[in-house]
Amino acid sequence: MPDTTAADPLAHYPSWARELARRYFTKTLNQFILHGNVRDLVPTLDERGQRAYVPLREFLAEDLFAGRDVVVFYDRSDGIHFEDPESRKDFNRALSGYDTIFGTEYAKKLPKDPARVFALLDNYFRLRLADGKRIACVVDYAETVIPMSEAASYSSEDRAALVTLQKWAHDPLLLRADFTLALIAENLNDLSRAFIQSPYNAELEITFPEMDERQGFVAWFLGQQRDGRARFKKLSSVEDLTLAQNTAGLGYVQLRTILADVLENERPLTFESLSEKKKELIEAEAYGLLEFVETDYTLDMVAGHAEAKQHLRGAAEAIKAGRPDVMPMGYLVSGPVGTGKTFLVTTFAGEIGIPMVKLKNFRSQWQGVTEGNLEKILTLLRAMNPVAVMIDEADAALGDRNAQGDSGVSSRVFGQIAQAMSDTRFRGKIIWFLVTARPDLMPVDLKRQGRAEEHLGLFYPSTREDREELLRVMMRKTGVEVDMSDVPDALLDGERTYSGADMEALLTRAKFRAATHAFDEEPAPAEAAPSGDGVATEAPAPPEAAEDHSDGARIDRETLQAVVDDFVPPSYPLQVELQTLVAVMECTSRSMLPERFRSLDREATVRRVGELKRLVGDR
Known part of the structure; x- marks a missing residue:
């Protein structure tokens, strides 16, 4: 590791951080939007050159932007914060001058609303950049600063914040100087469309860790605990490799939760309990918008539909044989009501040996939330692969490119789904099942080759x-x-x-x-008959009333x-x-x-x- 770092000081950084550095050094961009798995830990090296995992904020302040003279953080809840006391003192001195010039009293109480905060920061940045200072600014929860909304719905505060950020993106002084602005949001679609479509900023996705990265984290975490490896081996029947292989879609924080539960609470970890924990964690991460399809049924339980069953059995064998390249991107399963379309897809889940999830209602009455929900779901699906996805009543759930009357939500949802379904990097890794009784009502773009490639029809016997x-x-x-x-x-x-x-x-x-x-014909209870000593006893039941043990x-x-x-x-x-x-x-x-x-x-x-x-x- 030290030799690699000496040759390339960014080698230990995650790919998104290396891409940020590469684009920044072109001196054509100074604004970056970090989205995706932004609430997870980030792998890095500590002061001794050893592997460590830290929160994103700490990584930005103490690693990626460690060479800057000033690192300032802002969010609407905490307002302006600095990473070191000297920077805070310097800002307070500049703030006193601002109050004198503009007649404000911000030195007594700092504002938290974006419009006034950005006015203060703009003044401070220009003063210190003129002095040759190197500055990084991090705006967290950016969706609360420049939210996704139609332009006509913007408040004056939203407009002021958006205009300020757009000015910073192409300001010659800021581009020439050592200045970087990083905005953090989980979902890109939660941000102003005018901002994210600007050519003056770059979107960088922080992805969920891959299998080898998860395995590395497990080894690191156990090594950090007292007798961690020995205690884990005693309590877990799941090996490190198996744990890493079966936690696709989980981040480092969630992995830490599973491992800490074993070590701190001494709760045994089995493959079954791991599957249950993963299901709970992913459903929570998806805000309850994904539901795992769990079943003991197989295609043998399906009556009729011989042609469809034969094809799906072949698909199951291809998946088990590790041949995702021969799989269709997705399936359209149609047929009249009552033919068992949903049941057929459910039994396929029991046949293939990979997780299957069902999309629940991800639509919201609030503007922008639907697209953000769907983006979160698609991000998780990419991280969970291989996975099968069932969308029931697909003709109603997926929208249309030409839909009207909902401010364009349906057309944007359609675009997100269509783009995800046609991503050939995930052929055989994300298998889509669109289930509907009316496939003619679905847009052609979703049914074409390259998306829902195989169309299966189910019919009455x-x-x-x-x-x-x-x-x-x-x-x-x-x-x-x-x-x-x-x-x-x-x-x-x-x-x-x-x-x-x-x-x-x-x-x-x-x-x-x-x-x-049977209830109507049931005889009345027999009267009690006196026994020899005068105590009442129940009359014996007739033979035909004996308990029925049939299944x-x-x-x-x-x-x-x-x-x-x-x-x-x-x-x-x-x-x-x-x-x-x-x-x-x-x-x-x-x-x-x-x-x-x-x-x-x-x-x-x-x-x-x-x-x-x-x-x-x-x-």
Whole structure:
């Protein structure tokens, strides 16, 4: 390490810090926006040249900007702060002169609002830079200083702060002098769009640590603790390498939390408890906007859909074999309601052996928050790879490039998702599943090759074999036992098509009917009979009332027949036909269509889809 540092004094810096230094030395930029994993620790070297991990603020003040004469920090809560007493005294002297000239009394109480703070700092910077001083200014929580908002919504204070920062970015004096401004924000989309699109500043993302970096931190942390290595080995069944491999998406602070819990609280660490801790930490980091999909189901639990299952099994094998290069960027899973689209994707999560998360509602009523939420989610997904992502009701969740009436939020959300889905660096590492019953309502840009490349269609069972398979699955799910010979022909061979949801509802109703009839026919409690010594005892239960130890509820033919005859499902045949045909039209592989749909005339199908849309009043 010392030899490397001697050859390159920046070699031990993280990549974003090296990039900042490189761009600064061009003398064309003096403003940098640090975003991403900004609340984590930063790896560096201590005064003895040994590895250390410190907060970002400490790294900036004592390492990256250690050669500056003045390092000043500002945020709206604490106001102006200096890293050393001498700088503070020097600022107070300049402040007294400012008060004399402008008739203010800031020496008694410093302001905290950006407009007045930046006016003070501008005066101070120009005075000291003229004296040859080297200055660095760090503005933390920058989203509270120059928030994302439409220009017409800016307050006079926001406008003043934005204009001052823009002036500093291309001021000749500041560019010539040794001056750097660093703004810190978790999400780039939380900042003023006019500011981040300016060519006079640079955005630098602080990423989550990679696997080897996490492993290095684990070794460092255990080495810092008394008998840390021995105690950890005694309490943990998870090796260092396994711990590092299974904590993608976590930062150093979160890793420290896991390790400290083991060493300080003496809580054993197993692979199962590690998975649970990781899930909790990532969901908290994502503000509860990501939900892990955990299931013991596999594709063997899916009834029917043979073509889709065959393809997904092949995809699972490719992932397990370490071949992300052969995977599609994403999937569009469509089909009419009740065909098990979400369930199919969930079972795939149990098949692949990598985490799957589901995007929850990341939209907010507050301007700018939706884009910031989505940026946070996408940053975590990139750090967590490999990971599968399910977006249910994708036609409603993802917005549209041409959406109107929401100040452009939907179009910006669409742009963020589209950009993330087409990033080929993450092919096979972030696998997108867009689930919808109406793929025709989704923008073409998300469905094209390079994004949701494979389109899978799921349809109602049409053959007796498929219906029997689906019924058996629903019996296991509902805990109902029915002999297949007792199943009414209308359920298996009739013209009416029953979805999985329909069959589940039928079996649940049959179980309810059997239970309520049993309650109606239950005999009254037997009267107590006197025993030989005159003490009342309970009459013995008849043999037929013995406890039933069967796993499921037995339903006879008559009960099931009565329920099928009585069952009136919601009637929306036109919508179901429309959803079926658009799923057929969307399928990107003829071989993955059931046989009955492979020979459909495409032009006739397009005409029928148009006719159905008119009939249901759809667009």
